[in-house]
Amino acid sequence: MRLKPSFRFAIYAAFAVLLLTGAGWLVADWQKDISSDEFWQQSVAYLLMVHGGAAMVTLLLLGALIPVHLRRGWRARRNRVSGSVMTTFNAILIVTAFGLYYLGSETLRPWMSWIHIAAGFSVALWLPVHIFLGRRELR
Template sequence: MQRSSFRLSRPLRAAVYLAFVALLLTGAVLMFPERLPTSESWERIPALSRKIHGGAAMLALLVLGALTAHVKRGWKAAKNRLSGVLLLGLNTFLIATGYGLYYAADEDLRAWLIRWHGWIGLGTLVLLPAHVIVGRIIIRRLHHRKIQQRGGA
């Protein structure tokens, strides 16, 4: 099968998965610290998770920048737009609320940001795989159409 111009390169795909899996795992630890074991050795886990989450967020920003060409190609081809736009919106919200969490001084605002940043972030767990699956279905259909047009299968 010929490689689609919509598919990400392996290194970029690995970076996307690495960044977002790290964000999801550390974000879940930060959202549900009461689920951790209560021994002394686990007390440092939330602080370590915050540090890893911040680093993974920086990687995610780099990855999102690297996806610009992918977004442009998909938009021009009018393929997988709904989930793509939802992912862009979700990530924009997460970037803005992440910035707010770091700099917000008002405790009420911070509480709101923490709650929504966490729950919307967990939405990535559903939306990113859905975007990938729909994209693969679209690529497969395009490939089958090309074969049929050439008189194959």
């Protein structure tokens, strides 16, 4: 279920921006706690803003991916396991992002944050696997 090049590029670009801003946020957040430099505090805010904007674009792309890729792949019985893993990781990211943004609980927030970070890096590691397996199946 190969995607059109422009759509594929948009998804790859959105995921890349999310990975870079998420990883950058982790570094900046860690640095702001050990450094009194205002640069890190400003970086945290800026990276989080860009990350949130990229997440909104990614939600649109994921929604568009359902009818053109996910449903067609499922019906054709192709790449179901790795596609299900991708869908699960993305669902976890959406739920935990919602929790981080809307839940004010100081008890749940650290858990949501770590789960979100783990799922984000998992998507970054699993996406190339999903692509590789899908392309291998097409041959």
